[in-house]
Amino acid sequence: MSEKTQIHRHPELGSEDRGVIDAILDNGFLCHVAYLRDTRPVVIPTLYVRDGDRILLHGSPASGIMRAVKRGSPLSIGVTHVDGVVVARSGFESSINYRSVVIHGVGRALDGPEHRTALDRIVEGLIPGRLADVRPPTPKELRKTSVIAVSLADASAKISDGPPEDEAEDLGSGVWAGIVPVTIAYGSPVAAPDLEPGLEIPDYLTRFRSS
């Protein structure tokens, strides 16, 4: 209803500043990837991590996305963080505040040492600080995990922020207007049922992703 929610038609909200794009990407770990299956688009949620000028995705070699990459399918990847619900005086101006990145590209399958290094980056990307605590992947795990890199060369960011922008004639109408803030809350870590007693929660989990 608000024009701000139709973010794909608001080029003035766009940003190609790499710092902005990197910050949005580094703030999350879940993306939605679209690829072609025959001539149809298919979207799936999957994890990602930014690695310099590219993002890394991983999955089973048999997964839809990895098979699509092997066929040379173009990819479109979206990452969106919701920051608030914009409660405007009209339905039309009601909307959300958000930060999003959309990337277009193709996937390049990694192998050898590059594949191995990327897997470490993926662990550390999801759970910063974790890499030092986990054992290296086994040969079987390496075989079962394909990794692709997608360049950020064709990436754009869109950000919508601020209070409702109501029409002048709607002001003073006696209807409450404002923002409901939306945030992601990371709770206190919960130990696995099979965890041996006496192990302390690592520091990097008690302050999870709160940089």
Place this chain on the structure above:
Amino acid sequence: MSEKTQIHRHPELGSEDRGVIDAILDNGFLCHVAYLRDTRPVVIPTLYVRDGDRILLHGSPASGIMRAVKRGSPLSIGVTHVDGVVVARSGFESSINYRSVVIHGVGRALDGPEHRTALDRIVEGLIPGRLADVRPPTPKELRKTSVIAVSLADASAKISDGPPEDEAEDLGSGVWAGIVPVTIAYGSPVAAPDLEPGLEIPDYLTRFRSS
């Protein structure tokens, strides 16, 4: 990188139960829609609301998605809620817990009374309780807002839940394992700077989406 994160290759996690699908959809308002532009997939974030056996999307008639629908483009729509970060003893089993729905279909443009009713549903879907407080859309706003319906006939849900599932040989390795819970937090509403004094925050915003 746990197998559980590669949710597209885990049919055993799948659910076609409509109650499950509806509950996941009703828990959110942001989706990622993939459509075809020429022969490439394009993914964009946009708002949605479930309306019975279909979901409704809206946007400018000039938006990429509305033009794609007019061309008859197939759509793929993903909705994902992250419930936790699975901190396993190995990188391979580390992952996220999530609930997701993927819908495949085509968009049908709504017009006339159906279009008008859908806009009300969209307002109420984003901000439950709001419809009674906002004025009706103007003719200009109606013209500027296309609405499409996509059937839930081809929708599937995937859910990953529970503690890490480490290999037997990784248990007792002295490495902490468990879950970091992830939730969406809706904060206290913040009044618009141009709000007239003395207006109280409506009840439906102080308990926003906490049904």
